[in-house]
Amino acid sequence: MQTLHKYVEQIKQDLDINEINISQVAKQLPNRRHFWTARCIEHKLKLRELKTKKDNIYKNVAKEVETESPIRFSKNNLLGAVGNTEDMKIINEQIQEQELLIEFLESVQRNFFSATYDIKNVIQLMQLEQS
Numbered sequence: 001m002q003t004l005h006k007y008v009e010q011i012k013q014d015l016d017i018n019e020i021n022i023s024q025v026a027k028q029l030p031n032r033r034h035f036w037t038a039r040c041i042e043h044k045l046k047l048r049e050l051k052t053k054k055d056n057i058y059k060n061v062a063k064e065v066e067t068e069s070p071i072r073f074s075k076n077n078l079l080g081a082v083g084n085t086e087d088m089k090i091i092n093e094q095i096q097e098q099e100l101l102i103e104f105l106e107s108v109q110r111n112f113f114s115a116t117y118d119i120k121n122v123i124q125l126m127q128l129e130q131s
Helices: 001-012 022-068 075-083 086-131
Strands: none
Touching: 001 022, 001 086, 022 075, 022 086
């Protein structure tokens, strides 16, 4: 979850807005929104990679057990046994972490999209106050 904490700190910096820097933040917001969208896509790719790796482990272990074991295992028993291995526990934790990061980043994308309109409204209010 170190990645999540790092992202939270970066987002705090991206959205540190005050009257002095509001126009600069408004100009940078589309770029930052694209930056966070790219991070989300990177994590989706990583999730896909981990799921493929998990499937391959299942397939490899199933083949190995079928060829080497004198006892015939049902598919459910085999999947249960493979699921309890340390490698599978690690991959499952990594998959859960990627899913959480994706959920977080999708929320960040929505927040950045709405922040664009919020900043626009604040700028308009500031202009009205100056008139």
